[in-house]
Amino acid sequence: MSLTRPGSLMNVAGRPLLEWFLENALPDSGIHSVCIVTNELYAHPFKSWANQCPLFLERGITIEIQSNGVRTPDECRGALYDLRDGMAGLQDGEVLVLGGDNLVFKPLAGFLEWSRKRSAPSVVISEASSIERTRELSSAAMDATGRLTYFEEKPLEPQSTQCGALVYYFPQGMNHTLEQYLSQGGNPDRPGRFIEWLVKNFSSAYGWRFDGLWFDVANPNTLEEAHRILTKSNDPVGSSHHRL
Secondary structure, X not given: OOOOOOHHHOEEOOEEHHHHHHHHHOOOOOOOEEEEEEOHHHHHHHHHHHHHOHHHHHHOOEEEEEEOOOOOHHHOOOHHHHHHHHHHOOOOOOEEEEOOOEEEOOOOHHXXXXXXXXXXXXXXXXXXXXXXXXXXXXXXXXXXOOEEEEEEEOOOOOOOOEEEEEEEEXXXXXXXXXXXXXXXXXXXXXXXHHHHHHHHHOOOXXXXXXXXXXXXXXXXXXXXXXXXXXXXXXXXXXXXOOOO
């Protein structure tokens, strides 16, 4: 990442990191438009990339790059305000939320279909490599139906090594719920805190178990690991030897 180029557009194994992510995260059908909310400095690089990305043309997906107007760190309002603004242009429809610092190595079509059947907020849940790693991410627990009974971001005492990726499904009407969370003083810069709030205040938030590879690529070590896996000749999908 630099002052002029976002980390999600860093080249990994010959392609921008975001392309790898979107290729696996977006189902082959059912997604018609993508909205990327970014700051003013990164808006142009994202637009230049989007105009050349074959993924959108191949799948007939429209892409919008939306600037939040922020030019300096002091102006940042938080990721959930960006999410709210991005959802505002979707006419209150269903939303698949993808955090730009994530990378998955297996298609998420099953997640979207599973979540739509429940018509409820849903989160991709993966197994962390250790309790220590869970403390850096989040901890989750579910009942037999998949309903989340516990979710905590960056917990001091995790209840499990299951944690949530920043891959969410929100059904129609969730922009009003997000507005309610923000108006009550909810942390605007930690999306996981919004999931915590949903689990505590609503009876129908779900977790979908993901058995593929998922990386939080916010640091150089995980970027190097992602590069190593993507450049291997064998297919890494489904491997159980690499955990976040």
